[in-house]
Amino acid sequence: MKPYYQTENDAGLFLCMQxxxxxxxxxxxxRYFLKLSNTAFKRLQDREMTEEIVQDLFVNLWLKRHRLPELKNPESYLQTLLRNAVIDWFRAQARQDGFAAEWLAQPDRQVVNATEQQILYADLRQAYESTVDQLPEKCRQVYALHQQGQSVADIADQLQIAPKTVESHLLKAHTTLRHVLKDFSAVSVALLNLLLG
Structure with missing residues (x-):
């Protein structure tokens, strides 16, 4: 590979890829396969599934390269894609009768069965969305942009506020969500952590 590619920044590489x-x-x-794999494995604890999800992420990235949005922070975008892919995996598992029996069999997984897990996840999702809706308007706006993969600097620039103000809103949003949803099961909290990033 030419040295140019190894020294080019991420934004430049994405433009070339497009x-x-x-x-x-x-x-x-x-640059990112190992980093994304490590992140995914921490959430899934399954090496085979981790590799499959990350490989699919990159395949889709290439296939959809002409439809990518303008990216000021490619790494944040990749992390958002990964988070969504892992959440989709959990949802798919919840629709299966067994719901990852081996995963739930671990000592810290206190869920009785697949049906209960589906209910817990549905309750968590509803509580999560309701809590987000009830955040103060500016706080909710900042949080939504951050969930879309935008950086603190990008959000500050877009909303014409100081980066510290953005960070304050994000802290408030995360603190509120964790407080309101703290009583959900261990598995549900793991899913919440994926949503919060």
């Missing part, structure tokens, strides 16, 4: 440059894609893959 212009059908496979070497730029290969460099993005090299």
């Amino acid at each position: 212009q059908d440059d496979p070497q730029a894609f290969e460099e993005i893959y090299a």
